[in-house]
Amino acid sequence: MRILLVNPNMTEEVTTLMWQTGRAAASPEVELTAVTARRGLPYISSRAEAQIGGVVALEMLADAGSDYDAAILAAFGDPGLLGARELFDFPIVGVSEAAMLTACMLGGRFLIVTFTAAMCGWYRDCVTMHGLDSRCAGVVALDRPIGPLHEVRERHGDALIELAARESRKRDAAAVILAGAPLSGLAERVREALSAPVVDPIVAAVKQAEALATLRPKKASQGSFRRPASKSSVGLYAPLAAILRGGHDG
Amino acid sequence: MRILLVNPNMTEEVTTLMWQTGRAAASPEVELTAVTARRGLPYISSRAEAQIGGVVALEMLADAGSDYDAAILAAFGDPGLLGARELFDFPIVGVSEAAMLTACMLGGRFLIVTFTAAMCGWYRDCVTMHGLDSRCAGVVALDRPIGPLHEVRERHGDALIELAARESRKRDAAAVILAGAPLSGLAERVREALSAPVVDPIVAAVKQAEALATLRPKKASQGSFRRPASKSSVGLYAPLAAILRGGHDG
Amino acid sequence: MRILLVNPNMTEEVTTLMWQTGRAAASPEVELTAVTARRGLPYISSRAEAQIGGVVALEMLADAGSDYDAAILAAFGDPGLLGARELFDFPIVGVSEAAMLTACMLGGRFLIVTFTAAMCGWYRDCVTMHGLDSRCAGVVALDRPIGPLHEVRERHGDALIELAARESRKRDAAAVILAGAPLSGLAERVREALSAPVVDPIVAAVKQAEALATLRPKKASQGSFRRPASKSSVGLYAPLAAILRGGHDG
């Protein structure tokens, strides 16, 4: 079973972090490949950047070929997810989608905890996009400068635990999602410190990708998620343009 | 990884069908054990029967011991699920919950198709219980006598395919869930006949159980999903009574 | 007019309390009979216990015969209510349902106040089950050990009043529901201390049972609330098994 982890951000260290977390969670039969964006932004943290990062993700998926059983879109907020789901034949799961759906199985409502308030609005949009508002107890964040991404776990780990503990208790959250790629792997450490279960989005995404790969869902040939009709384009990344040209005859 | 499949119905043939479907979908490292109810009803098909079947499920889980990494509650409608989630330390997933959450990853809205209209209302309640109304394109059923349960797939397979095809097109459903244990395994056959992807609830449930087992969620020690306070009881199945007595000190 | 009050808990003192409160509210022509569970739990306070208590309620209703014009399911959270509504020919109302619907007629949103935080999650589930989330200003509870059930009113009455006063003001609640059978009758005492009207669930339930008895609703012979099809069963309480066997021919 071959699973592709697409990091639409350009920070290699974060890809490595995600690959390590994902690899540890994957079944033995899974071959997990991770790719990092070669253009775009170091880290997506706004709606505008997600618009761009979503296209970068489509480009990376177009590059990937069709040798994968499933792909993971590895940026919280799921930039480009719905479009990717139209274009490609293999199933694709977003890390925030995977985290939220997995958290739903722990009962009641989940709390999303992240490291910078700038992302709260965009993350709330993502909850709404997935129709999960009634399962979400809120999106909360630290309110402080964060420093380098790959040090977020070390520098702010304790403050995140305290925030998660306080808010999950206050809101009766049945599960906590640690959101944002730089927090990958933190869930394990937080485990003992919190009295609610914690979901690591990358762990969730790898297992959901396995689920989809096993299900082998047929590509829709009707409705609004089938391949779009063939389109010519100008000035797009060539492999993506080829995918768009390869759509159905409408 | 040890996963327990709990069939709160008494029909062994259906348990076998589910075990076979589940076994084929499970990762190699999974040991899948299936148990059939020894009291209760041959098949749950109403809210009243689900009330009873939910207690039977709790009894079966109390019997199971703590050697499992995750359990599957294998009756569509998820009878007893939320209560089980309070009482037991290992994670538990319901088949309808698993099917719906998995279907969400195929985009847009899912259609639930079942074999008898008697279950539509109860299944709609289940969609609401999981907060997924906005992701559900409807619950539809055949309107005819169904005969023996283990023959449902053979006798009514074609009619179910036709129903699923017509309604999924009409409602622009991005995925179809074939609901009801007697339909286990039918998804594979339906695959070629439909132009939307199909979700087999047992396949979904096995993979979601694997996801939860890998996540190893900590048992909540706060909030409304922690173990209830210790309770004495009268006239309950002894292993279940023991579980209830073993709750926290409040 | 004969109304049956079913307490699916085993604490006789609480049944007595509810009967007294209900009797004082009933119309002169009402004959109010109260029965207490002979198996199960002293007091239901979790989803798991409600699963069990709901079956006990079905058993008690099966015992009751058909001489009643309406029945009250007298445990907040309404365990077994929807199933009971399928099985029996006389109308049945739950105390939480009755309290919430009655509170709706006082305008705006109601606040649910109870004596232990353990029940908040389950009560919120109940609000959702009845589709009344938009009418509910919240579920709040004391956060302290409660001691014996029949002393809750005396020991914690003042703290409950203070909690209700503070939260109803803060949330602009148009009515307060004092939830939990041990609080029956407290509403009268709270009356002068609060500036919002208070709903006693037992008073509400008796009046709603009268409403249903007067309406004499025809038992549904179509749709998902008609009697389920005839079912054989194993190991169930005999009178309940007889009811299940007596369903329609499907």
Add this chain to the structure above:
Amino acid sequence: MRILLVNPNMTEEVTTLMWQTGRAAASPEVELTAVTARRGLPYISSRAEAQIGGVVALEMLADAGSDYDAAILAAFGDPGLLGARELFDFPIVGVSEAAMLTACMLGGRFLIVTFTAAMCGWYRDCVTMHGLDSRCAGVVALDRPIGPLHEVRERHGDALIELAARESRKRDAAAVILAGAPLSGLAERVREALSAPVVDPIVAAVKQAEALATLRPKKASQGSFRRPASKSSVGLYAPLAAILRGGHDG
């Protein structure tokens, strides 16, 4: 127990019809008084007319004095209900509110059936105003000229039954509400012809008024449903102006 039925329409025959239906449903201890509007419209059937009829209702309530234990606002759509609930010390229930809340206790979703399509939009607004959209299976109407109001039951009774039967089956409605004052009393006749239970709004309203009268809810002295602050006015009906002037000191 004194209950006032306020018909904000000017058609005496309809008041009589409602009084008769209500009287038959009321408890023996109830004294039911009905009043008919002396200004306004023969029958409210639009939002604009409801705006006017709502003021007429306030005027009639201002005329009524304070000798009542509860009042019924007897026009489907509940014109003026929320305002009345602020101004007056006794509890007030609307017939559509009463019908819908009572129907909720019959399970699942209710269907509203009326005799002219002109009212469907306004009635849907009323469902939304009460926060009951998720409990409503739809609002349906005959599409034909109706003739004199007091003959609606005779002329169109059969067509209404056919419509209610067809749509309630199609939408799996657990109950049918016959909406519109001219249909008062029709529920009894429809009873045998439908396979779902039927709610007569006047019967429901009388019983809900009894429920409120028994509850004796304290008039809110906080929040948005307390008496508005004292106001002078110009050109209003004198007894209503006096009520407005008699508000609190703010």
Add this chain to the structure above:
Amino acid sequence: MRILLVNPNMTEEVTTLMWQTGRAAASPEVELTAVTARRGLPYISSRAEAQIGGVVALEMLADAGSDYDAAILAAFGDPGLLGARELFDFPIVGVSEAAMLTACMLGGRFLIVTFTAAMCGWYRDCVTMHGLDSRCAGVVALDRPIGPLHEVRERHGDALIELAARESRKRDAAAVILAGAPLSGLAERVREALSAPVVDPIVAAVKQAEALATLRPKKASQGSFRRPASKSSVGLYAPLAAILRGGHDG
């Protein structure tokens, strides 16, 4: 382009304030006419008063003739708006509707800030009436005596700014609406003091009226917003009675 601003309150100073604010925002080609109620209340601040004020608004619109391209219903809470939309051929916009829809275009959720807590419940009803609950971050108010209406801006301006600043930050509101006619024009002053954009309802309403006037929407001749059928009436303001009599033949 002729636009009519209807103030259903009797306070001329407030009409003047609104006219000045509106005139400054209107396009050069707009002729803005403002009228003040000659009966009713000095200022609407409850649901009951809105019931009355809504009829006064219908009377004022009936007086206005048909020489207008659009009308503004200039009382926050939009009393009488939906009825007016049925009766009159020119388009009509409410100030709260205009403010909320305009605020939606600034992203995310808007916060409604007003000067007295008495109006919060009624304003929340208005948000619900327009189906905008998911776009509203809350309705907040000062909690103090307000004094004369035309001095509200001066006396309480600073406190309102502080309230708006604190609550908009806390709730991540993307826009602030200053609600209530006496606050007209305050937005300009608040502008520099807040870090979120501010919507003046009168400015929004004038521009929305221009939008509707330009669109020249055809008066509906089908459905629930067409003119109601012709009705005779008793005791209504003559020009309004004439409008009601002039409806279609139904």
Add this chain to the structure above:
Amino acid sequence: MRILLVNPNMTEEVTTLMWQTGRAAASPEVELTAVTARRGLPYISSRAEAQIGGVVALEMLADAGSDYDAAILAAFGDPGLLGARELFDFPIVGVSEAAMLTACMLGGRFLIVTFTAAMCGWYRDCVTMHGLDSRCAGVVALDRPIGPLHEVRERHGDALIELAARESRKRDAAAVILAGAPLSGLAERVREALSAPVVDPIVAAVKQAEALATLRPKKASQGSFRRPASKSSVGLYAPLAAILRGGHDG
């Protein structure tokens, strides 16, 4: 007042059509400038294409400079809208957002009518993104090959009218939105043929842009819609990269 109309599609004829429709609706003082995408797709008709088109829109806005008082994002579905709202200092409105918000002011629920079923799912996503599901009576489309875009109005006008007439009547829609840039200007012709009012998205967008330009909303300096923090990037269109680099210091 300078308004920029951004067509993120590459079809000049459609830009011309929109400019003409918009110019006719604009106030005299408005200078309306329209630009056409120089890269991307001839016409956006799927979620994937909207992901790309949204970035093209951001690029075009980055090119535009800051001399505009407001901008219109002129592709139904509003690709890139929320991101644009973060990045730029002038207000931006989407054509679908403008059409829907304007339609809300015509009462009740609007119907969206378009020319190809492929867009229905994406357009429904857009309704949800704006929180307007409860105001939308549905999204309907012709089900046939459409031919060249600039001939859609001529070839399919009659079929679209028939579809709009049938579905608006059936669903009691208070307004009809003709969605999709190639339908610009069709509303005027449809006007006489339909019995519900029709909204042309370009007309609506121009007037909403005027409303925003008049409001001159302050750029948020707090919360999730302020300018994102300064970011370096690789391989992006230089003017867009400059905008991203120019963000705040975080």
